[in-house]
Amino acid sequence: MADSLKDIPEFFETELGEAIIARTDALGTFRELGPPDLCHIIKVNAKPGIKELGSYHYISGVDASSSASLAAYLNSLTYSMDDTQSWFTKSNSWRIRSDVRVEVKIPGGVESYYVDVRGERHEATAEIWQETYLSAVLRAILYSDDSYYRLAGYRKVDPILNLSAEARFLEAVESLFWKGWQLGSKPEIQVATSVHNHLTDGVMKYFGDSFRFAPAIELFKKLHKKDPEVGALLAKAYIGQNEEIKAVKVLYEDLKSVSMSYPLIHVQVDFLREKGEYNMALKLAKYAVDTTPSEYLTWAKLTEVYIDLNDYKNALLTLNSCPMFTYNERDMHRMPAAARTHLPIKPDIISSGIMEEDSVGRESETDSNISRLPAPALHGTFSKAYSLLTRLANALGWDELLRCRSQVFVMEEEYRMHKAQEGNRRSMVKADDLDQKLKETSIAEPKVPEPSVEKPTQTAEDELKEEVSFSFGNKRLCERWLDNLFMVLYEDLRIYTFWRTESAHYRAQKIAYRKTGTEWELLGDLGLRLWHENEAKEAYEFCLDYKFSAKAWMRLLEIYAKEGNTQKALLAAVKLTVYHERWYHEIVYPTEISCNLNSLIRKAGLSKMQNILTSMNLPKPVQKLMTRYFDYGELFKVEGYEL
Numbered sequence: 001m002a003d004s005l006k007d008i009p010e011f012f013e014t015e016l017g018e019a020i021i022a023r024t025d026a027l028g029t030f031r032e033l034g035p036p037d038l039c040h041i042i043k044v045n046a047k048p049g050i051k052e053l054g055s056y057h058y059i060s061g062v063d064a065s066s067s068a069s070l071a072a073y074l075n076s077l078t079y080s081m082d083d084t085q086s087w088f089t090k091s092n093s094w095r096i097r098s099d100v101r102v103e104v105k106i107p108g109g110v111e112s113y114y115v116d117v118r119g120e121r122h123e124a125t126a127e128i129w130q131e132t133y134l135s136a137v138l139r140a141i142l143y144s145d146d147s148y149y150r151l152a153g154y155r156k157v158d159p160i161l162n163l164s165a166e167a168r169f170l171e172a173v174e175s176l177f178w179k180g181w182q183l184g185s186k187p188e189i190q191v192a193t194s195v196h197n198h199l200t201d202g203v204m205k206y207f208g209d210s211f212r213f214a215p216a217i218e219l220f221k222k223l224h225k226k227d228p229e230v231g232a233l234l235a236k237a238y239i240g241q242n243e244e245i246k247a248v249k250v251l252y253e254d255l256k257s258v259s260m261s262y263p264l265i266h267v268q269v270d271f272l273r274e275k276g277e278y279n280m281a282l283k284l285a286k287y288a289v290d291t292t293p294s295e296y297l298t299w300a301k302l303t304e305v306y307i308d309l310n311d312y313k314n315a316l317l318t319l320n321s322c323p324m325f326t327y328n329e330r331d332m333h334r335m336p337a338a339a340r341t342h343l344p345i346k347p348d349i350i351s352s353g354i355m356e357e358d359s360v361g362r363e364s365e366t367d368s369n370i371s372r373l374p375a376p377a378l379h380g381t382f383s384k385a386y387s388l389l390t391r392l393a394n395a396l397g398w399d400e401l402l403r404c405r406s407q408v409f410v411m412e413e414e415y416r417m418h419k420a421q422e423g424n425r426r427s428m429v430k431a432d433d434l435d436q437k438l439k440e441t442s443i444a445e446p447k448v449p450e451p452s453v454e455k456p457t458q459t460a461e462d463e464l465k466e467e468v469s470f471s472f473g474n475k476r477l478c479e480r481w482l483d484n485l486f487m488v489l490y491e492d493l494r495i496y497t498f499w500r501t502e503s504a505h506y507r508a509q510k511i512a513y514r515k516t517g518t519e520w521e522l523l524g525d526l527g528l529r530l531w532h533e534n535e536a537k538e539a540y541e542f543c544l545d546y547k548f549s550a551k552a553w554m555r556l557l558e559i560y561a562k563e564g565n566t567q568k569a570l571l572a573a574v575k576l577t578v579y580h581e582r583w584y585h586e587i588v589y590p591t592e593i594s595c596n597l598n599s600l601i602r603k604a605g606l607s608k609m610q611n612i613l614t615s616m617n618l619p620k621p622v623q624k625l626m627t628r629y630f631d632y633g634e635l636f637k638v639e640g641y642e643l
Helices: 018-029 067-078 126-142 163-183 198-208 214-224 228-240 244-257 262-274 278-291 296-308 312-320 380-396 398-408 412-431 434-440 461-466 480-508 517-529 533-546 550-563 566-582 592-604 606-615 620-635
Strands: 010-012 037-043 053-060 100-104 110-115 154-156 340-342
Touching: 018 037, 018 053, 037 067, 053 126, 067 100, 067 110, 100 126, 126 163, 126 198, 163 198, 163 214, 198 214, 198 228, 214 228, 228 244, 228 262, 244 262, 262 278, 262 296, 278 296, 296 312, 296 380, 312 380, 312 398, 380 398, 380 480, 380 517, 398 480, 480 517, 517 533, 517 550, 533 550, 550 566, 550 592, 566 592, 566 606, 566 620, 592 606, 592 620, 606 620
Parallel strands: 053 154
Antiparallel strands: 010 053, 010 340, 037 053, 100 110
């Protein structure tokens, strides 16, 4: 349409400026990094009597270091008008922390300010601009693959285009590093610290995905002088750079200064686990729990080490002790319903012959037994704990896991037996008339609660906490959340076992085993959850025989890259790149695609990867899109670029 931007998504407003109002109203609900940035434009027609139009899209990766850099992006939109020069960009809004906003009037000037939670305007200082810039880069890095932000109309572009831009990013990180905890942290971390927060996560992801830690090492060496706990980040970077001796020296010196730092201890634990020194790792993991018993991470790490040692009883007991936190939903835009939506596709993508859309119709149908499995709904600490439980199940098997569970936790039958024994004892006391004497001496008899067990496989946790007279030796009460995870695991294993048994039966009968594309995708997810990668790979490949699935291609890209299968990995990267380009994900790095391709470049060398890509005879527009990954490798000199 003539009032739409070419190749750029738009949501048109019903009431002019309603997106800005909704954004302002939501400011008080943003807790951490905030949602993706918002670009709002007003289009005015030169002809009199034509109503102004308001539209918006989401964006990340645009340079937000000044009003001029943001104005440049808005100016670029004026060249994207759909075959008409009669409309122009009037204003926009960007939200970063306190919601910095830049208004550009064409023709006219540029005005910048920030808005507080009350909607009041304030001057945007140099300090505010620096925070705005860094927050925008971190969102671009951390949200590049974040499935939580699969927003329609969300455009992603590269936040760091060259080495000078990278240097500026590092400069901003160094300047604001000690404020990083204010950005919050991953949901499994209860208290953000100077080394556990979104800022440090962004830095480690940015340099880790390209396996080039040298710039991060230089940064952390400077910060390390102020706080020895930064040694945890420095040691990780050294290990990533294959400089293990330097990493060990850093850990040794820093732990003498801050011996109770669990981030430092955990780096050492992981290093020892990598070397197979599980007994030494166990001592340190226990010490980390002693120093910081309120964090999920310390208990989870100890659980992992117990699993490494095949000490499954202690692993289960430790998992049961993990502090669990309520999962807070991520910051999101909550906009009024759009009057209409414009989601254009670039002509080159349409004509490439490679673009595939998610299927509709029968291949999107699925058996409710598969689609309603509860595990995918787990988040935060509960999702992480479930991963540990499935690792235990994979090591032990379901029956042995239940046996182990009954040995360490009080089970339902034991509860009933003890309750019956207690009832008999009280009857005898009453028969001897001792209850009257107890009343006379003001000693209250403990109350026996009625059982409220929901399922026979669960423990009587709530009752046993009140029933102090029972004794179960060394057994513990199983936490309700862990009981629930056992039920989730049971459902996963039930469907997985049925799938594998049914598949084997059909194979034996030489009959085709038929599932819809979506069912195969969900079975692939199930296989990965239960640590059966070969079965997951098979399911994802079957899925792609019936429908296009970005998720299946992404999981297969990871598997192929791990296997070193460059041909199949590149095919997966092509499919995903075209799909992402269709949905305005123009970002090259850092993404899961580039991370896996960088991994292959390390193994095979850049030249071989480029030659394989050339041999695929892709359409020129697609070839150009794929070449960007290798151009990045050369420019930033990722490991293997010279081979």
